[in-house]
């Protein structure tokens with residue numbers, strides 16, 4: 001079998017026990033550890049002088065090959081084009097899009113540098129799997145260096161409709177770059193539709209069956225491969241973690257109150273400001289719940305040197321303070337707001353202890369937390385997932401209480417319904433979601449993408 005070479009900007013930490021940041025690293029780590037291969041990407045380090053070199057280290061079946069970024073590349077490529085231009089654009093948040101020519105130049109430069117470094121490590125029959133918006137041009141750059149390997153791309157975040165994408169001056173460059181891959185994978189059918197709409201209407205290409213398309217002189221395929229988890233593995237972890245000291249302390253501190261839990265990187269796409277508003281609306285509308293419910297929001301800081309991320313942090317601190325100032329009693333704090341990360345093992349116990357999983361992004365590629373919350377529930381007494389209709393996960397999790405995150409009263413109603421839901425209904429909803437998670441687990445995601453990449 002060919003060797004698998006995975007390329008992503010974010011690479012999971014090589015040392016055990018260190019926190020992975022975000023769903024891409026969590027999922028790729030699990031997927032790659034099963035089949036083995038090379039994982040190439042950014043080391044997470046920034047250097048200010050001298051030059052960089054690729055460090056390799058093998059752990060288990062994975063060889064990690066990572067390189068640092070120069071300060072100016074980190075600024076223009078990661079902070080700039082990836083996270084201040086593409087991230088808001090692809091999450092339909094035009095008000096946050098920052099556009100600068102120096103960002104585009106940095107983006108191209110880093111992609112070329114990644115391609116150059118990777119090039120010397122490649123063998124002709126390697127299968128190359130490139131991940132996410134940071135590295136859209138990488139496949140084309142490798143082609144220009146003469147590599148004829150099968151190269152696939154998977155986008156972890158949403159793909160916007162043509163009307164939004166064309167607001168970015170580089171839209172044609174981005175889509176032409178995507179066309180150089182043998183397979184372009186998206187999280188949902190909606191993302192595939194948006195991409196193919198661009199191919200038809202803007203690129204003047206043609207679209208055939210099963211996502212096959214031709215544009216810019218290239219032939220490729222666009223399909224949805226919704227990313228999954230291993231639900232049964234997480235369920236066992238959750239059962240064990242429920243007995244951990246930290247989970248027991250959490251449960252004791254609740255003193256019988258129902259727990260609502262949210263876990264998100266501190267990112268404006270996660271809709272935390274509107275989520276806090278909805279919780280405040282719930283406490284206003286249902287005074288009987290005061291003193292009987294506790295909402296814990298875990299929100300580890302993310303990309304804190306990007307201005308829009310700093311701004312959302314301030315907004316949330318203000319809202320959290322207001323809710324607690326308005327409703328807290330000497331023996332009850334309505335909202336526990338934590339700006340730190342937890343080990344995933346630990347989170348599984350927290351998820352199991354929570355009557356409601358509160359996941360209301362304004363737009364999200366998938367949202368693995370939604371899936372993890374469901375998998376961690378006690379089958380006899382499961383909690384309820386309150387889920388935004390705009391998370392990729394909503395397309396699969398039909399047993400969730402689906403809400404419109406822009407409407408705080410609608411969300412508050414959803415919370416109230418979840419808190420009051422009888423156990424029979426909770427079990428029926430959970431059973432249906434759990435079978436969807438089992439049917440499309442992380443192994444299915446990896447195998448179906450790689451099958452498509454191998455042209456099978």
Ligand SMILES: O=P(O)(O)OC[C@H]1O[C@H](O[C@H]2O[C@H](CO)[C@@H](O)[C@H](O)[C@H]2O)[C@H](O)[C@@H](O)[C@@H]1O
Nearest residue numbers: 010021022023024132156227364365366367368
């Ligand atoms: O690498 P960072 O800048 O620290 O950000 C963390 C990751 O965030 C995004 O995650 C996405 O991938 C998840 C798994 O497919 C998906 O569930 C979620 O909806 C996405 O937002 C980003 O796409 C990754 O590149 C980042 O590493």
Ligand SMILES: O=c1ccn([C@@H]2O[C@H](COP(=O)(O)OP(=O)(O)O)[C@@H](O)[C@H]2O)c(=O)[nH]1
Nearest residue numbers: 022023024026265341342343344367368369
């Ligand atoms: O303190 C934390 C917060 C999050 N996560 C994990 O990070 C991933 C977040 O993925 P998701 O798809 O929900 O969102 P992303 O951050 O990738 O946008 C999930 O596996 C979480 O369990 C974690 O391990 N510790």
